[in-house]
Amino acid sequence: MPDPTPTDSARLACPACGNRPAHARPANRRRRYELWWECAACPWVGVRSADGGPLRTMRRLRDGWADCMFCGEEEANVVGEPFERDGERLDWLVCLACGRGNTRRLGPAQG
Numbered sequence: 001m002p003d004p005t006p007t008d009s010a011r012l013a014c015p016a017c018g019n020r021p022a023h024a025r026p027a028n029r030r031r032r033y034e035l036w037w038e039c040a041a042c043p044w045v046g047v048r049s050a051d052g053g054p055l056r057t058m059r060r061l062r063d064g065w066a067d068c069m070f071c072g073e074e075e076a077n078v079v080g081e082p083f084e085r086d087g088e089r090l091d092w093l094v095c096l097a098c099g100r101g102n103t104r105r106l107g108p109a110q111g
């Protein structure tokens with residue numbers, strides 16, 4: 001089994017287009033336990049925890065939720081994969097500009 005190395009991040013390629021390495025956004029004090037990646041060649045955005053773990057793809061929003069409700073930055077919000085908890089379908093919404101975020105109710109759980 002290959003050892004994960006501290007330079008693992010330097011080899012990260014964009015999983016969406018594979019062309020150019022994604023680069024880390026400047027550290028945000030509110031989210032210093034996460035590493036954020038943004039592709040220079042396509043709209044892909046991803047995050048993983050600073051101590052390792054899987055890279056999670058985030059989706060940019062273009063609808064009424066795109067603008068940050070905290071800082072007002074336009075089209076700054078991204079969401080993760082929907083998940084279900086306590087009978088509700090939720091996703092995780094984060095502002096790339098200010099780093100604030102919360103879970104968002106999408107409706108009742110399916111199935």
Ligand SMILES: [Zn+2]
Nearest residue numbers: 014017039042
């Ligand atoms: Zn890309």
Ligand SMILES: [Zn+2]
Nearest residue numbers: 068071095098
């Ligand atoms: Zn914001």
